[in-house]
Amino acid sequence: MRCRAWLLLAALLQGILASEEVGTDPLTNLRPDNVTGLIYYLYRWTGSYYNGSTTIRLQPQDNIQSSTCVGQGPIVVSFNSSLLAVTQTNGYLLQENPTGANPLAFNLKLWLEGLNLLPSENMNDGSTEDIQEISSVQMNTKDRPDDPTAAPPWKLVASHDAALTYSFQGYHNPNVSAQALRFNNTQCASLPLALYNGTLLGNQSSVLSNLSVTTEPRVRGIFSNESASLEIKGIYQGYSESGSALGGNVTIVFNGTIDEARSDRLMSNTLGSAPVWESTLGYTKTLMGETPVVHVGAGNVLGVGWGLRACVLGLVVFWGL
Numbered sequence: 001m002r003c004r005a006w007l008l009l010a011a012l013l014q015g016i017l018a019s020e021e022v023g024t025d026p027l028t029n030l031r032p033d034n035v036t037g038l039i040y041y042l043y044r045w046t047g048s049y050y051n052g053s054t055t056i057r058l059q060p061q062d063n064i065q066s067s068t069c070v071g072q073g074p075i076v077v078s079f080n081s082s083l084l085a086v087t088q089t090n091g092y093l094l095q096e097n098p099t100g101a102n103p104l105a106f107n108l109k110l111w112l113e114g115l116n117l118l119p120s121e122n123m124n125d126g127s128t129e130d131i132q133e134i135s136s137v138q139m140n141t142k143d144r145p146d147d148p149t150a151a152p153p154w155k156l157v158a159s160h161d162a163a164l165t166y167s168f169q170g171y172h173n174p175n176v177s178a179q180a181l182r183f184n185n186t187q188c189a190s191l192p193l194a195l196y197n198g199t200l201l202g203n204q205s206s207v208l209s210n211l212s213v214t215t216e217p218r219v220r221g222i223f224s225n226e227s228a229s230l231e232i233k234g235i236y237q238g239y240s241e242s243g244s245a246l247g248g249n250v251t252i253v254f255n256g257t258i259d260e261a262r263s264d265r266l267m268s269n270t271l272g273s274a275p276v277w278e279s280t281l282g283y284t285k286t287l288m289g290e291t292p293v294v295h296v297g298a299g300n301v302l303g304v305g306w307g308l309r310a311c312v313l314g315l316v317v318f319w320g321l
């Protein structure tokens, strides 16, 4: 009863709000930046986001004499703070490079636990130096990527496996600079801590003489409205700060579960194999979840968030009279 006044006022406000929505680029995959509390530089794109952990498992190749700790078995390093984004492809890539563009994009980020992620007010690239990334494309920070015809770092194909489950697979594009990867090897008794900096080798990279590279690094992933996993296999070549070499087969595995609050609604593609999302975060959804809607008559849908604000405003106006 008290809120009759705000309903009226809200209806007026809605007209104003509706006219402010123009200007969103229909080709971009960038989300609106008005989601309160979102660490925007981690969650910039329309898609699904999974919290999880990444395990790097490297089998040092025994006949590389300069490797440290040869014969010790695999080196296993885990990054428990990992975020996998599986996102919509930017529309400019599809428009300007229809045969070269991937049907989706993935972006895996790894960092050491305890890293101070920049606060949500920071729209820029955040603590990027301390966050490692493996991305299928140069993830865009502008509506239109700088060079929409550039070859993507990973070439992917997608398939639609079940209602809300999709998978993808592909290989690292040999035309693009090799995927970098660094980690601390703490398992070597003779070296308490060795930071290795290196790359996943492709058939065009220079290689330690005893590593044989027969294929580009491979990726496969599966994701749904609940969880995701990703596996990358390749051959690693890296050097420690003291110059010792490490090389061999490497597998990078991510497993995670969806962060629903920060994901858009994944949809079933009834026409093809590419995943589709309904852009919900920033539109009908806030970080707290779906915004319930109030029907204000035919064709009028109003977010309660706005309704409440309007209510407060309405009451202020009411008491003022």
Ligand SMILES: *[C@@H]1O[C@H](CO)[C@@H](O)[C@H](O)[C@H]1NC(C)=O
Pocket: 063, 064, 065, 066, 208, 209, 210
């Ligand atoms: C490669 O392997 C051969 C035979 O095991 C060994 O003699 C040679 O030193 C190795 N090369 C390097 C660079 O480790």
Ligand SMILES: *[C@@H]1O[C@H](CO)[C@@H](O)[C@H](O)[C@H]1NC(C)=O
Pocket: 053, 078, 080, 113
């Ligand atoms: C990562 O998580 C695993 C399993 O939960 C745990 O065994 C391991 O100690 C954690 N690693 C770090 C560096 O916290």
Ligand SMILES: *[C@@H]1O[C@H](CO)[C@@H](O)[C@H](O)[C@H]1NC(C)=O
Pocket: 151, 175
């Ligand atoms: C990638 O390289 C191959 C030959 O190495 C070339 O034929 C192809 O055009 C290149 N593709 C792009 C997108 O640059």
Ligand SMILES: *[C@@H]1O[C@H](CO)[C@@H](O)[C@H](O)[C@H]1NC(C)=O
Pocket: 112, 182, 183, 184, 193, 195
């Ligand atoms: C390696 O360990 C050092 C010391 O703890 C840390 O500063 C650095 O960030 C670590 N690097 C990686 C890639 O884990």
Ligand SMILES: *[C@@H]1O[C@H](CO)[C@@H](O)[C@H](O)[C@H]1NC(C)=O
Pocket: 180, 197, 198
């Ligand atoms: C790791 O190697 C790349 C080149 O492969 C170089 O650009 C980068 O600065 C190196 N990083 C560190 C921490 O040494």
Ligand SMILES: *[C@@H]1O[C@H](CO)[C@@H](O)[C@H](O)[C@H]1NC(C)=O
Pocket: 171, 174, 203, 204, 215, 216
């Ligand atoms: C490099 O790898 C790509 C993809 O696997 C393959 O098409 C190409 O023929 C390879 N190039 C050479 C020189 O082996």
Ligand SMILES: *[C@@H]1O[C@H](CO)[C@@H](O)[C@H](O)[C@H]1NC(C)=O
Pocket: 163, 164, 225, 226
């Ligand atoms: C995911 O989708 C399936 C199939 O539509 C549904 O049964 C399930 O409840 C959904 N899970 C979540 C967490 O929404």
Ligand SMILES: *[C@@H]1O[C@H](CO)[C@@H](O)[C@H](O)[C@H]1NC(C)=O
Pocket: 059, 061, 248, 249
């Ligand atoms: C590396 O992996 C390939 C393919 O899985 C395998 O054929 C090869 O034997 C492995 N090499 C080593 C040294 O483990």
Ligand SMILES: *[C@@H]1O[C@H](CO)[C@@H](O)[C@H](O)[C@H]1NC(C)=O
Pocket: 055, 229, 253, 254, 255
């Ligand atoms: C990751 O998930 C896959 C498939 O669900 C499973 O086989 C694998 O054991 C998991 N790995 C880790 C490190 O949790």
Ligand SMILES: *[C@@H]1O[C@H](CO)[C@@H](O)[C@H](O)[C@H]1NC(C)=O
Pocket: 051, 258, 259, 260
């Ligand atoms: C996922 O991780 C982020 C921080 O990295 C955290 O803010 C968020 O609450 C997590 N979500 C879930 C569902 O665990």
Ligand SMILES: *[C@@H]1O[C@H](CO)[C@@H](O)[C@H](O)[C@H]1NC(C)=O
Pocket: 021, 024, 032, 033, 034, 282, 283
């Ligand atoms: C956020 O921005 C989008 C796109 O401009 C708009 O549709 C939406 O209404 C805005 N949400 C809020 C709460 O302002």
